[in-house]
Amino acid sequence: MGRSMLSSVDNLDERKNDPAVVAGRFGHRFDLLNVFELEILPDKCLLPLIIYIRSRMKHHVLLKSIAFLFLLNCHSLFAAEVSTSGAQGESTGKPKVIIFDVNETLLDLATMRESVGKALGGREDLLPLWFSTMLHHSLVVSATGEYESFGDIGVAALQMVAEINGIEITKEEAKTAILTPLRSLPAHPDVAEGLAALKAQGYKLVTLTNSSLAGVQMQLENAGLNEYFDANLSIEDVGLFKPHLATYQWALEDLGIDADEALMVAAHGWDIAGADKAGLQTAFVRRPTKVLFPLAPEPDYSVLDINDLVEVLTQSK
Numbered sequence: 457m458g459r460s461m462l463s464s465v466d467n468l469d470e471r472k473n474d475p476a477v478v479a480g481r482f483g484h485r486f487d488l489l490n491v492f493e494l495e496i497l498p499d500k501c502l503l504p505l506i507i508y509i510r511s512r513m514k515h516h517v518l519l520k521s522i523a524f525l526f527l528l529n530c531h532s533l534f535a536a537e538v539s540t541s542g543a544q545g546e547s548t549g550k551p552k553v554i555i556f557d558v559n560e561t562l563l564d565l566a567t568m569r570e571s572v573g574k575a576l577g578g579r580e581d582l583l584p585l586w587f588s589t590m591l592h593h594s595l596v597v598s599a600t601g602e603y604e605s606f607g608d609i610g611v612a613a614l615q616m617v618a619e620i621n622g623i624e625i626t627k628e629e630a631k632t633a634i635l636t637p638l639r640s641l642p643a644h645p646d647v648a649e650g651l652a653a654l655k656a657q658g659y660k661l662v663t664l665t666n667s668s669l670a671g672v673q674m675q676l677e678n679a680g681l682n683e684y685f686d687a688n689l690s691i692e693d694v695g696l697f698k699p700h701l702a703t704y705q706w707a708l709e710d711l712g713i714d715a716d717e718a719l720m721v722a723a724h725g726w727d728i729a730g731a732d733k734a735g736l737q738t739a740f741v742r743r744p745t746k747v748l749f750p751l752a753p754e755p756d757y758s759v760l761d762i763n764d765l766v767e768v769l770t771q772s773k
Contacts, residue, residue, distance in 0.1 A: 548737050548756050550772070553713055554654060555689075555731075557698075557722035558665045558672055560587075561741055562762075563641035563679055568634075575614065575633035577623050584745070589613040591726070594666060594697040603695045606666045610634050639671060643679040644743070650762025651684035657770070662687045664707050664720075666697050687711070699730020708734075719756075721765065725749035739765055 556562055565587065573580030590606070590613035597604050604612075611630045618625040655661060661684055665672045669690035676682045691697050694706040708715055715735030722728055723743040729752035732738050739757035740748055748755070759765045 548772075549716065550769075551659070551719035551737055552717040553660045553662055553711055554719045554721060555662045555664045555707065555736070557720075557724060557727050558663050558667065558675060559638075559641070560743055560746070561721060561723040562643055562647050562663075562681065563675060564644050565641060567641060568637045571633045571637040572614065575625055575629055576618055576621065579621065579623070582617055582621065586610075586614050586617045589617055591666075591724075595699075598695075598697045598700050605668055605692070606697070607635055607638075607668065607671065610638070638667075639674045640678050641675060643681055644761065646761035646763045647679075648681065648684075650766050651681065653763070653766040654769075655684050657766075660686045662689060662707075662711065664689045664691075664698070664703075666691050668692050699726050699733075701730060701734045704731055704734035704736060708736075721762075725752065728752065728755050739768075741765070 559565060565583070569580040569583050572583050572586055576582050576586075590610045593613055593616075594606060594609050597609065611627060611634055614630040614634060615625060615627065618630070651661060663672060663676070663685055665688075667675070667690060669688060669692060672688050672690060673682070676685065676688070689707050689710060691703050693710075694703055696703050698704070704715075704720070708718060711718070716737065719737040719739055720727065720731035721739045721741060722731070723741040723746045725740070725746070725748040728738045728740050729749050732753050732755065737757075738755040739759055740746075740755040741762070742758060742760055748758075757765065757768050759768055
């Protein structure tokens, strides 16, 4: 098997960087690739190949394929992009695209206290624990090669928080407490004005979220923010939750820009750390109770809110 597979790769012509061609040559046997065969895959084909395979292959085969690909090739996947982004601390150029995280960065999660608290026997104080548990286990899903929707992980996380605190809750009760309120979150007071100002200055505005595409579109519509964005990107297309580096790389390729031409704006230290490692410019929004990860590099900008971001970018021109 190994020799014939290698021959298939060796015979790839000028189309060798086309993920459809590579995946097509390997077919259903892709999960049988060994270490040496994976090492000869062209690096710039890797991320599109993963996405292509994910759309075509059975689940058990997908897990093996992605695990092998990332373990053996992630060292070079981002080398070119990161090397061109400049050293940390150097002056940054004006970004072409501003990419926004959504939940907590743009939308106020505090309004979910009532629904989550009701489901947890009046324990509204458990909302932050629920959200952090959801984020934690989204990373577990990505690290283990699985994929579940952010909504389903949120429901599971609420069940976990309830169990930890000795509270009985059914899956349906957890779903009711989360999904409907999550899609009706209001924007922070500064957001609409700030986005309008950035739009007026000519920036292309995009969202990049761990939520589903349908979910984020509904969120933005309900919050009155749809008009400000040129595109909405969801990790469901790549199957890896932020802050996985491949997610930011996929977003850059989808937008057709280099890493240093994008500014990632988020109220989460983990999102800022991931974007920075992928070579993007970063802006941390200091929402209440949000802090940076002390072991990660400092962001390019640290702002109070979106209006403050407008002022900082205006001054940096």
